[in-house]
Amino acid sequence: MADFIPHTDTETREMLARIGVGHLDDLLSVYSQSISAEGLSDLDSLGSGCDERTLLSWFGSKAELNRDAGKAVVFRGAGAYDHFIPAAVGALIGRGEFLTSYTPYQPEASQGLLQAIFEFQTAISRLFGMEISNASLYDGATALAEAVLVAIRETDRRVVLLSEGLDPEVRSVVQTYLEGLSVRVDIIPLTEGFTDLPRLFERIDTTVACFVGVTPTFFGTVDRFDGLADKLHSSGALLIIHANPHSLALLKSPGEWGADLATGEGQPLGLPLASGGPYLGLMTARKKYVRRIPGRLAGLTKDSEGRSCFVLTLQAREQHIRREKANSNICSNETLLALSSLCYLSLLGPSGLREAAAGSWSNAHYLRDALISLPGVTQLFPDTEFFHEFILTFPVNANKVSEHLLERGVLGGLPLEALMGPDWSRRMLWCATECRTKEEMDEAVEQVRDILRILS
Amino acid sequence: MSFHEEFLNNDATGTTRPQMEPTLWQKSRPGARGVCPPGEDPGRFEDRMPSELRRTLPLGLPELSELDVVRHFTRLSQLNRGVDTHFYPLGSCTMKYNPKVMDRIPEIPGFRDLHPRMDENGMQGLLSVLHECEEALKTLLGMDAITLAPAAGAHGELTGILMARRYFESRNENNRTEILIPDSAHGTNPASAAMGGFTVHVLPSGADGGVDLDRLEKALSNRTALVMMTVPSTLGIFEKELSRMVSLVKSAGALLYMDGANFNAFMGILRPGDLGFDIVHINTHKTLATPHGGGGPGAGPVGVKAALAPFLPAPRIEKKGERFSLVSPKSSIGPIRSFIGSAMVLLRALGYIRMLGGKGARRVALYALLNANYLRTLLDGVLPRTGDGLCAHEFVLSAKELVPDGLHASDLAKEILDAGYYAPTISFPLIVPEALMVEPTETESKATLDRFAEDFRRIVDLAKKNPERLKGAPRLTPVARPDEVSAARDPVLTDPGSFVSHS
Amino acid sequence: MSAERRYTPTHEWIQPFGDPSRMRVGITDFAQKEITDVVFVELPKPGKQVPQGAEAAIIESVKAAFSIYAPMGGEIVAVNNAIEGNPALVNRDPYGEGWLFEIKIDSSPEWNGLLDEKGYEALLASGTGGGH
Numbered sequence A: 001m002a003d004f005i006p007h008t009d010t011e012t013r014e015m016l017a018r019i020g021v022g023h024l025d026d027l028l029s030v031y032s033q034s035i036s037a038e039g040l041s042d043l044d045s046l047g048s049g050c051d052e053r054t055l056l057s058w059f060g061s062k063a064e065l066n067r068d069a070g071k072a073v074v075f076r077g078a079g080a081y082d083h084f085i086p087a088a089v090g091a092l093i094g095r096g097e098f099l100t101s102y103t104p105y106q107p108e109a110s111q112g113l114l115q116a117i118f119e120f121q122t123a124i125s126r127l128f129g130m131e132i133s134n135a136s137l138y139d140g141a142t143a144l145a146e147a148v149l150v151a152i153r154e155t156d157r158r159v160v161l162l163s164e165g166l167d168p169e170v171r172s173v174v175q176t177y178l179e180g181l182s183v184r185v186d187i188i189p190l191t192e193g194f195t196d197l198p199r200l201f202e203r204i205d206t207t208v209a210c211f212v213g214v215t216p217t218f219f220g221t222v223d224r225f226d227g228l229a230d231k232l233h234s235s236g237a238l239l240i241i242h243a244n245p246h247s248l249a250l251l252k253s254p255g256e257w258g259a260d261l262a263t264g265e266g267q268p269l270g271l272p273l274a275s276g277g278p279y280l281g282l283m284t285a286r287k288k289y290v291r292r293i294p295g296r297l298a299g300l301t302k303d304s305e306g307r308s309c310f311v312l313t314l315q316a317r318e319q320h321i322r323r324e325k326a327n328s329n330i331c332s333n334e335t336l337l338a339l340s341s342l343c344y345l346s347l348l349g350p351s352g353l354r355e356a357a358a359g360s361w362s363n364a365h366y367l368r369d370a371l372i373s374l375p376g377v378t379q380l381f382p383d384t385e386f387f388h389e390f391i392l393t394f395p396v397n398a399n400k401v402s403e404h405l406l407e408r409g410v411l412g413g414l415p416l417e418a419l420m421g422p423d424w425s426r427r428m429l430w431c432a433t434e435c436r437t438k439e440e441m442d443e444a445v446e447q448v449r450d451i452l453r454i455l456s
Numbered sequence B: 001m002s003f004h005e006e007f008l009n010n011d012a013t014g015t016t017r018p019q020m021e022p023t024l025w026q027k028s029r030p031g032a033r034g035v036c037p038p039g040e041d042p043g044r045f046e047d048r049m050p051s052e053l054r055r056t057l058p059l060g061l062p063e064l065s066e067l068d069v070v071r072h073f074t075r076l077s078q079l080n081r082g083v084d085t086h087f088y089p090l091g092s093c094t095m096k097y098n099p100k101v102m103d104r105i106p107e108i109p110g111f112r113d114l115h116p117r118m119d120e121n122g123m124q125g126l127l128s129v130l131h132e133c134e135e136a137l138k139t140l141l142g143m144d145a146i147t148l149a150p151a152a153g154a155h156g157e158l159t160g161i162l163m164a165r166r167y168f169e170s171r172n173e174n175n176r177t178e179i180l181i182p183d184s185a186h187g188t189n190p191a192s193a194a195m196g197g198f199t200v201h202v203l204p205s206g207a208d209g210g211v212d213l214d215r216l217e218k219a220l221s222n223r224t225a226l227v228m229m230t231v232p233s234t235l236g237i238f239e240k241e242l243s244r245m246v247s248l249v250k251s252a253g254a255l256l257y258m259d260g261a262n263f264n265a266f267m268g269i270l271r272p273g274d275l276g277f278d279i280v281h282i283n284t285h286k287t288l289a290t291p292h293g294g295g296g297p298g299a300g301p302v303g304v305k306a307a308l309a310p311f312l313p314a315p316r317i318e319k320k321g322e323r324f325s326l327v328s329p330k331s332s333i334g335p336i337r338s339f340i341g342s343a344m345v346l347l348r349a350l351g352y353i354r355m356l357g358g359k360g361a362r363r364v365a366l367y368a369l370l371n372a373n374y375l376r377t378l379l380d381g382v383l384p385r386t387g388d389g390l391c392a393h394e395f396v397l398s399a400k401e402l403v404p405d406g407l408h409a410s411d412l413a414k415e416i417l418d419a420g421y422y423a424p425t426i427s428f429p430l431i432v433p434e435a436l437m438v439e440p441t442e443t444e445s446k447a448t449l450d451r452f453a454e455d456f457r458r459i460v461d462l463a464k465k466n467p468e469r470l471k472g473a474p475r476l477t478p479v480a481r482p483d484e485v486s487a488a489r490d491p492v493l494t495d496p497g498s499f500v501s502h503s
Numbered sequence C: 001m002s003a004e005r006r007y008t009p010t011h012e013w014i015q016p017f018g019d020p021s022r023m024r025v026g027i028t029d030f031a032q033k034e035i036t037d038v039v040f041v042e043l044p045k046p047g048k049q050v051p052q053g054a055e056a057a058i059i060e061s062v063k064a065a066f067s068i069y070a071p072m073g074g075e076i077v078a079v080n081n082a083i084e085g086n087p088a089l090v091n092r093d094p095y096g097e098g099w100l101f102e103i104k105i106d107s108s109p110e111w112n113g114l115l116d117e118k119g120y121e122a123l124l125a126s127g128t129g130g131g132h
Helices: A009-020 A025-032 A041-046 A052-063 A087-093 A111-128 A140-155 A169-178 A198-203 A226-235 A245-249 A320-325 A335-372 A398-407 A438-454 B003-008 B042-049 B064-076 B101-107 B125-139 B153-170 B188-195 B213-219 B242-251 B306-311 B343-378 B400-405 B409-418 B446-463 B467-469 B484-489 C029-035 C088-092 C117-126
Strands: A159-163 A184-188 A208-215 A239-244 A261-263 A281-285 A298-302 A307-311 A389-393 A425-432 B146-147 B178-182 B199-205 B226-232 B255-260 B280-282 B302-305 B317-322 B323-327 B397-400 B437-438 C012-017 C018-025 C040-042 C054-060 C065-069 C074-079 C101-105
Touching: A009 A025, A009 B343, A041 B125, A041 B343, A052 B125, A052 B343, A087 A335, A087 B064, A111 A245, A111 A281, A111 A298, A111 A307, A111 A335, A111 A425, A111 B064, A140 A239, A140 A261, A140 A281, A159 A169, A159 C117, A169 A184, A184 A198, A198 A226, A208 A226, A226 A239, A226 B317, A239 A245, A245 A335, A245 C029, A320 B188, A320 C065, A335 A389, A335 A425, A335 A438, A335 B042, A335 B064, A398 A425, A398 A438, B101 B323, B101 B343, B101 C029, B101 C101, B125 B146, B125 B280, B125 B302, B125 B317, B125 B323, B125 B343, B125 B397, B146 B306, B153 B188, B153 B213, B153 B226, B153 B280, B153 B302, B153 B306, B178 B188, B188 B226, B199 B213, B199 B397, B213 B242, B242 B255, B255 C029, B302 B306, B343 B397, B343 B437, B343 B446, B400 B446, B409 B437, B409 B446, B446 B467, C018 C029, C054 C088
Parallel strands: A159 A184, A159 A208, A208 A239, A239 A261, B178 B199, B178 B226, B226 B255, B255 B280
Antiparallel strands: A261 A281, A298 A307, A389 A425, B146 B302, B280 B302, B317 B323, B397 B437, C012 C018, C018 C101, C040 C054, C054 C065, C074 C101
């Protein structure tokens, strides 16, 4: 058994004597009558402890049951992407001074982290084309939910319009967050994979708090929002754009579309797939909303000797000061992962990020061309631009295709029936990032060809 | 002078403080390349993607070599204090040593490189481990069901509150719109209640820092949905009449919520379920072996009694025979975040529990009590403490007596930084004036506590003899006290140099 | 009505401004000292109706947020935009340039329930004011 308690028996005895009690268990008198004399009965079910080697080999044996990227080549995205991660990212965020520090409430002893958060805010603001960013939220879905809450508070209105292009699970998260707040949520449908702007314009009136646009959409298509910001602003509503940050290396940014708030899932920026988490919620905004947005903010200032330095600022918005009137309950965030993405962005630089994004776009188009050449395979929204994901309709059940592919060492596109309903039973959402090689793609296409032959 | 020129001039003040590091944008050199990713020149993309969909705004990212970046972040790390470098007696944050072996678990490829939307067949290992994590937490918390989904403690609170809302809706008790919260609670409690659409009713603490039972009784009504309690309280005090409180709340038809942020004080000793709580969240990044990472990530699993289980967030992990699957029951409040949960954090929690075993878990809490009480004893008489007798895992001192000399708890904190520690929590809980909240945790040795107590005593003496000296602290950190007023009046939240882009 | 100023136990002041039903509101010198450096003021939107005693504005310092209550009920008809860009005015000149907002009042009898200068001074001397 290991318990990481450093005391020798002698020290423990000395400490107990100093406190004035005879035995460790005497300290339990703080819990008075709430403790049963015999102690907790089923603690034994937690085992008797183990050493490091035993522990890691147990986890290793469980991990063997998973079909990770090393066992099945990833052609699946749908919110979590297999991008290249430089080795230096892990080495840098693993430094104990970062890893084992707390939220930088004592700025003099936390300048390193404060500066890193400030730099993260800078990099993410620039990437989104926005003026400010916070220090992170839990994940993309909760970041979007918080942005919608900002719009509701800012406008004091109770109608929220969400694009159909949003990942259905992200949409559900937004709806869960709004559960207690008497807000009406309407879904604005896509036509051919992009927002039908004239129809949306008709729907905008003075009851609407915000419209949430998405690009690239869950279906992989690149959406467009010409004139939308002006239209929303003229009726006092806000434009929120939820974007894949990796795509923003090449695609028009939320700032360029005139967004008031923009959010995203930061996982594509240097975070592993990690079985789904922890990930990184990104939130950016126009500066006029700086006192409305949730989460921590690091700011530049001077110290009392005139030196430039950094400090957490605008804390009076936050729960530890404003309590039930705070603009969010968030306290712990994802700082270490924000640091990962900052390391990632600075290691790749502008050219590297553009090349990685272009590689994803290019591979996805190569893969699309190869897959639609197979008999009976067609693309949904074939005339709409896409980034690195696209939907194919197969002549057979997509769950079956996925199952067979997995057995052959390929994690194929995501079968969409479970998320979208029975009409989508033959459809899959495919993805290729810059990490896929031509050989991997050709091999996957041959496997699909063979599986289609067997299944039809 | 521009911001960049000024920043580079930082050392003109001629002190012996460690040097600050220029920002990434100050170090940026046009044309410099770092790591080359797989990919291709964007030329083909630009030819084929319509121009109105392409980015024209410069990216504004810095241009650096790999070594530039490595030096930069290594330097920044050296300007930062963590548990690995300093004693961190930050109350209510449980800044203990987290075993390094846990850092290896998220590096196992079978977990690290697993896609969250993997077919169920391909994630049986993950689901079985998470299921075991739920079972272990059920045992430690005495609850009937667990959700691992919440990303942090506050997220767990919101989850619990939304479940309580559904629970009362299912019983047609829509009149229950109020949540009662003691004034000593973490700020997240009232903030979560408000996000869940409830009205907050604050319960003033009694003279001993505990809940005033008469006031609780008066505040309870058929409008009360939930009473949220922190156990032990943020003062490190365990409610003496907890069982009476529980029965008051139950007889009013309300649910009882435990903020289990202080789980380190009672792991393996008390179980919220046995005490009568209906809902509890814990913070795995406090007690269960995830270092705080400068603010996160963490995880905030929530345990509930059977009556609330139908409302747990989707997806749920279901075990049938030896097979695990993910299900989304109709009665669920829905998902509260993407995918299953912060798996890499939860795996560490399970790893820690497995390594400790049941008895080890109990020893952790016992030694947390030992260290807190030992340090409390060493500091007896230095500054007045809220509460008397034994404390739980932390204690709160008040520096109120220094106020006439123009000093505050924060001045003591700054001098403590110079003595080579991180500082205790200050200004919390709000109900204690000039609070200093000290939580040593079980992983600190007697020698560290002895040295800290000696330094603390010396600093309080110094404050009384020479208050001016403390007003100039800290003197040994990379910077002196920041001007927080101008930072908040005119916030500068991004590097002005980042607009000069070379890409 | 005279240009006399009245006070609340929560340290707001109120004073007729121009026409007798139009009242200007701010915080007292005692309050600005307690709050310390004001870093931001969240002002109400003009046109908003506020009953007497309701929260009408929020003043932020670095470490705290303070509710400012309407000394009399009515409609917000103007706010002091100058303090948005320069919140230090509230510290420097709380009774003058640092005013917060103006109310078109509903009911003049509410005036009589407020503290006059002597009454407010007595309250400060007794140290029993309701803190912000």
